Amino acid sequence: MNELTRDFFIKIGISDGMTVLDVGCGGGVTTEILSEIVGANGKVIGVDPNQKAINLASQKTQSNNFKNVEYVCTDIFKYSNKEGEFDAIVGRRVLMYLPDPKGAISQLSSLLKSDGIMGFQEHDSTSIINKDKMPLHFKANQWIWELVKKNGGNIHIGKELWSIFSHNSLTIQNIKSEAIIQSPNNNISLVPTLQSLSRLLLANKVVSEEELSEKNLYDGLESERTKSDCLFIREVIFFISTKKIAEN
Numbered sequence: 001m002n003e004l005t006r007d008f009f010i011k012i013g014i015s016d017g018m019t020v021l022d023v024g025c026g027g028g029v030t031t032e033i034l035s036e037i038v039g040a041n042g043k044v045i046g047v048d049p050n051q052k053a054i055n056l057a058s059q060k061t062q063s064n065n066f067k068n069v070e071y072v073c074t075d076i077f078k079y080s081n082k083e084g085e086f087d088a089i090v091g092r093r094v095l096m097y098l099p100d101p102k103g104a105i106s107q108l109s110s111l112l113k114s115d116g117i118m119g120f121q122e123h124d125s126t127s128i129i130n131k132d133k134m135p136l137h138f139k140a141n142q143w144i145w146e147l148v149k150k151n152g153g154n155i156h157i158g159k160e161l162w163s164i165f166s167h168n169s170l171t172i173q174n175i176k177s178e179a180i181i182q183s184p185n186n187n188i189s190l191v192p193t194l195q196s197l198s199r200l201l202l203a204n205k206v207v208s209e210e211e212l213s214e215k216n217l218y219d220g221l222e223s224e225r226t227k228s229d230c231l232f233i234r235e236v237i238f239f240i241s242t243k244k245i246a247e248n
């Protein structure tokens, strides 16, 4: 997924020397991608209200020796900076967690320079296919989306994106989507994702110990995938990019 994100940032025009705001930076994965793209002459500010995530991101960025990064622990609705400060404002999987994403975009647009770039990557559960042919995948994939929902995520954000970005100071440049597809032989497996989320799935009571430790769950998933004769779409990623309308 990080490669998709990096390509997206480059395609929308993020480049050497820019000052970029990373909204909802979490543990700093996207912030570090941006840091590499803008280089030593640029700067990236990552903001997130989760202090633990900010601490983790700061430690990681320090040990990875990224010198052009700053983190701020704040809710994006409370974040203020100089008007027109940023060449670009981006985020990944964050609008889906905001109570008022349209309001956030409106507020953020004032922080953009004239002609500045705004680009977001959001994930959506809508287009899952072949649920009848892959029942175990369907069940396990639903657990993951249930977890997102329990944590306040809008799992159908895709259909709202046009409206969220319809703002009189922005022009929508491009919207595209990319499906995460499992096939019998493409090595994209649900198993590592489930394993990495198992603690959260249990803590949020999405699954029981018994369901998750079902002896054959992981083997069953792999067997269902490799023996299937179909594709399974786990999620659809939407990429949207806009530009701030130049002031006369």
Ligand SMILES: C[S@@+](CC[C@H](N)C(=O)[O-])C[C@H]1O[C@@H](n2cnc3c(N)ncnc32)[C@H](O)[C@@H]1O
Pocket: 023, 024, 025, 026, 027, 028, 029, 030, 047, 048, 049, 050, 053, 074, 075, 076, 077, 091, 092, 093, 094, 097, 098
């Ligand atoms: C799914 S994580 C994505 C983290 C990161 N963007 C990434 O893709 O690795 C969503 C992040 O949005 C942050 N978030 C939620 N509400 C927010 C708000 N009001 N302002 C800024 N960030 C927020 C959460 O704290 C969390 O770190």
